[in-house]
Amino acid sequence: MIDVDSGFGPANLPYCVFAFGGEVSVGVRLHNRVISLRMLVENGRLPGECGASNLNPLMAAGRARWDDVRSTLLEMIERNDSGVTAAAHNLEEITLLLPFDVADYVDFYSSEQHATNLGRMFRPDADPLLPNWKHLPVGYHGRAGTIVISGTEIKRPSGQRKEQDGSVGFGPSRRLDIELELGYVIGGDTRMGEPVSVKEAEDHIFGFFLVNDWSARDIQAWEYVPLGPFLGKSFATSISPWVVPTAALEPFRVQQPVQEPEPLAYLQGDGSW
Numbered sequence: 001m002i003d004v005d006s007g008f009g010p011a012n013l014p015y016c017v018f019a020f021g022g023e024v025s026v027g028v029r030l031h032n033r034v035i036s037l038r039m040l041v042e043n044g045r046l047p048g049e050c051g052a053s054n055l056n057p058l059m060a061a062g063r064a065r066w067d068d069v070r071s072t073l074l075e076m077i078e079r080n081d082s083g084v085t086a087a088a089h090n091l092e093e094i095t096l097l098l099p100f101d102v103a104d105y106v107d108f109y110s111s112e113q114h115a116t117n118l119g120r121m122f123r124p125d126a127d128p129l130l131p132n133w134k135h136l137p138v139g140y141h142g143r144a145g146t147i148v149i150s151g152t153e154i155k156r157p158s159g160q161r162k163e164q165d166g167s168v169g170f171g172p173s174r175r176l177d178i179e180l181e182l183g184y185v186i187g188g189d190t191r192m193g194e195p196v197s198v199k200e201a202e203d204h205i206f207g208f209f210l211v212n213d214w215s216a217r218d219i220q221a222w223e224y225v226p227l228g229p230f231l232g233k234s235f236a237t238s239i240s241p242w243v244v245p246t247a248a249l250e251p252f253r254v255q256q257p258v259q260e261p262e263p264l265a266y267l268q269g270d271g272s273w
Contacts, residue, residue, distance in 0.1 A: 006031050010077050011251075013070065014242035015207065017054050018094040024053040028073060029242060030084075032091050035073075039087035046072060055100040055243065059187030059206045066187075066206065070247055096241035099209075100185060102144040107181075107213060107233070109138040114179075122221050134261060143234035150212075150238050157235040159219035173216035173232075183211040183239060198269040208249065210240040 008014065013028045025038040041051035046069060049057040058065065076084050109115050112129070115138070119128025132138065148154075158172045187206040190196060196204055213233070220232030253272040262268075 008032070010074060012244060012248050013073060014244045014248070015055055015058075015099060016241045016243070017097045017099045018089075018241075019097060020089055020094045024097065026050055026052060026055055026058065027089075027094075030077065030088070033088040034091060034094055035084055036087040036089065040076075040083055043083050043087075045076065045081075045083055054098070055185075055206075059100065059185065060189075062188040063203045066245065067247065070245060096149060098147070098149050098239075099241060099243050102147050105142050105144055105147065105237075106139045107142050107229075107237075109133070121217070122224070134259070135263065136267070140228045140233075142237060146235060147237045147239060150210075150240050152236075152238065154214060154236045154238070157216050157219065157231065159216065159231050160222055161218040162222045168222070173219055175217035177215045177217050179211075179213040179215055181211040181213050182208060184208045185243065198267060199271075201269075202246065202271070205246050207243040207245045209243045212238040214238065 008029045008031050010030065013030065016027050016029060016034060018025060018027050018034055020036070023038070025036045027034040027036055029035075037046055037050035040046040041048060047061075047065065049061050049065065050069060052058070058069070075081075112133070115133055116128045119126075119130070156172050156176055158170065160168055160170050161174070163169045185206050186204045188204045190204065214236045216232040216235070218232075220229055223230050223232055255272045256269075
């Protein structure tokens with residue numbers, strides 16, 4: 001039975017990677033089923049990048065290929081193509097896996113409200129928002145090797161923490177926290193030493209997904225001065241198995257808020273998001 005109110009209709013078609021019958025395939029979700037792109041490649045319906053065991057080859061192919069694949073899938077679904085039916089699996093039959101290999105990732109500090117709240121937590125006697133926040137993208141490099149799929153069990157980390165009496169202790173975190181975030185993954189051709197401009201960014205953003213940035217606040221608070229988060233943030237980061245294509249979000253663009261003060265020229269863009 002198709003759940004037409006699932007939020008996973010033809011306008012969405014998020015990508016995933018799944019295991020079924022001993023094989024790992026790229027898929028797209030349509031309602032409560034997942035369509036195997038590998039099977040559509042074998043039938044000559046889609047290009048070879050879609051037949052890989054993760055999304056990396058398709059992401060590397062660039063925006064024109066992403067648009068072509070999505071258009072082909074939408075056309076096949078609209079005409080009830082028999083190839084789509086033959087390639088579909090029920091959600092209960094498959095095991096969802098990490099959708100891509102992570103080479104690197106950056107955790108940005110891009111919500112003013114979140115930055116202010118954390119500033120109050122870690123610097124209760126100072127200005128919660130540091131002076132640089134409104135001028136540049138604040139972020140830190142996370143640990144790519146501890147990114148896991150949603151549902152993976154997370155072990156509570158241990159580390160140093162400052163105790164209430166001022167002494168330094170070691171043990172399991174007493175302040176394990178979550179941060180619900182929006183993640184995005186980039187693709188296309190980029191080269192070391194050649195920055196991607198704000199105007200070019202959209203041609204490199206493959207899709208979006210949900211992120212849980214697990215945080216051990218007591219470990220983080222003690223270690224983050226002067227170089228920022230380390231062990232309090234690097235023990236685990238959970239991501240959704242569903243990667244929503246940028247094209248699926250086109251109808252929901254809004255004008256970006258006015259930035260005050262005005263950012264430097266290289267950070268200015270004229271588009272909506």
